[in-house]
Amino acid sequence: MVAIDHSLGKTFLITGGAGFIGSHLADALVARGYTVLAIDNLSTGSIDNIAHLLSNPLFHFARASITDETVLDRLASQADVIVHLAAAVGVQLIVERPVHTIETNIMGAEAVLKAALRYGCRTLIASTSEVYGKGIKVPFAEDDDVLLGATSRNRWAYAASKMVDEFLGLAYQHEYGLEVVPFRLFNTVGPRQTGQYGMVVPRFVRQALRGEPITVYGDGTQSRCFCDVRDAVAAIVGLALHPEAPGQLYNIGNPEEVSVRELAERVKALTGSASPIVHVPYSEAYGPGFEDMQRRVPDTSRLQDLLGWQPTRTLNEILAAVLAFEQGRMLELSGPQPTKTLAARAVGRIR
Ligand code: UDP
Numbered sequence: 001m002v003a004i005d006h007s008l009g010k011t012f013l014i015t016g017g018a019g020f021i022g023s024h025l026a027d028a029l030v031a032r033g034y035t036v037l038a039i040d041n042l043s044t045g046s047i048d049n050i051a052h053l054l055s056n057p058l059f060h061f062a063r064a065s066i067t068d069e070t071v072l073d074r075l076a077s078q079a080d081v082i083v084h085l086a087a088a089v090g091v092q093l094i095v096e097r098p099v100h101t102i103e104t105n106i107m108g109a110e111a112v113l114k115a116a117l118r119y120g121c122r123t124l125i126a127s128t129s130e131v132y133g134k135g136i137k138v139p140f141a142e143d144d145d146v147l148l149g150a151t152s153r154n155r156w157a158y159a160a161s162k163m164v165d166e167f168l169g170l171a172y173q174h175e176y177g178l179e180v181v182p183f184r185l186f187n188t189v190g191p192r193q194t195g196q197y198g199m200v201v202p203r204f205v206r207q208a209l210r211g212e213p214i215t216v217y218g219d220g221t222q223s224r225c226f227c228d229v230r231d232a233v234a235a236i237v238g239l240a241l242h243p244e245a246p247g248q249l250y251n252i253g254n255p256e257e258v259s260v261r262e263l264a265e266r267v268k269a270l271t272g273s274a275s276p277i278v279h280v281p282y283s284e285a286y287g288p289g290f291e292d293m294q295r296r297v298p299d300t301s302r303l304q305d306l307l308g309w310q311p312t313r314t315l316n317e318i319l320a321a322v323l324a325f326e327q328g329r330m331l332e333l334s335g336p337q338p339t340k341t342l343a344a345r346a347v348g349r350i351r
Contacts, residue, residue, distance in 0.1 A: 011035040013079035015066050016086035018045035020193045024229045030058045037075045041065040049192050066108045076115035081240050083124045084112045090197025094158040095286050105161035113172050122179040124240055125169045129186040129296050130159040139299040142249045149291050179246035181239050186253025186298045189318055190229030191325035205326050208273035217285045220261025223295050227254035228313035238307040253298030254311040270319055
């Protein structure tokens with residue numbers, strides 16, 4: 001069970017609060033009776049993700065960038081805990097806009113930490129399993145060495161920028177005594193995730209639903225571990241409330257591993273789609289010289305020891321939830337549909 005520190009206040013500031021993970025975190029916090037202030041510039045986040053919260057008196061939304069010092073200062077002054085999720089994310093975006101990635105991630109974290117320090121807010125900083133880079137150890141633990149690619153490869157700019165965020169956060173704790181909790185998210189999936197910036201699960205599901213080719217990059221033997229966003233959010237809430245969480249880094253992820261080829265096959269079977277599974281060279285998908293990670297498995301023992309946290313949803317359950325969401329979105333866009341949807345059939349199939 002998660003130990004709750006009742007000496008902490010009840011107002012959370014979520015940067016990136018209209019994003020995929022931020023909106024699910026807002027849902028979880030509001031459901032527990034906490035006040036949530038969300039800031040988002042809607043660059044990759046969407047008002048649709050939080051539309052259902054806008055009339056809730058516990059939820060307050062500011063459409064602004066975290067580099068807007070006045071807005072950030074006002075929100076931080078009212079917050080007890082800040083969860084910093086606003087970032088440039090998604091491999092495609094990072095490869096295409098490296099300057100934006102580096103600046104957003106480093107300057108954003110700096111602005112948030114400075115504001116947090118002024119008001120003594122416990123601060124959680126989202127980082128990424130990308131930081132483990134090309135390491136081949138399985139599973140990855142927080143204190144492992146990291147092996148990043150050359151600076152001529154844009155992909156690694158994301159990992160490097162997030163490493164700086166981790167260093168900076170931990171330095172604020174060590175030097176200034178601010179409570180800081182950096183956490184590395186492994187592949188996190190679920191409803192509301194946009195497939196626009198490369199994320200494989202929503203992309204495959206949409207491709208299957210539209211009858212388009214399911215695009216496996218490379219030979220598909222590379223694997224990933226996918227964690228349901230609601231499980232990841234439960235871990236973040238636990239870290240935000242636990243008195244002993246600050247000052248350490250935590251992995252958040254589900255150790256269930258699947259190859260990308262098998263993922264494509266599962267999505268195809270689950271949707272009953274006639275889409276062909278095609279292999280696309282990395283150079284075509286991301287440009288020349290792209291480096292992928294072959295495996296990325298989390299060691300979550302530190303998180304488990306602190307919170308007793310365990311992922312609760314399997315990959316098939318996650319895929320069914322994403323499918324139901326994408327199906328709903330397509331129904332909204334296309335008007336009246338037959339009553340028995342692909343998603344309804346799929347949920348029956350995986351039980
Ligand atoms: N991928 C793929 N087809 C796609 C999108 C991604 O085969 O249409 C692969 C990608 O090359 C990687 C894995 O799926 O090996 C996970 O990609 P994602 O961008 O979701 O996350 P990453 O783990 O790379 O950050």
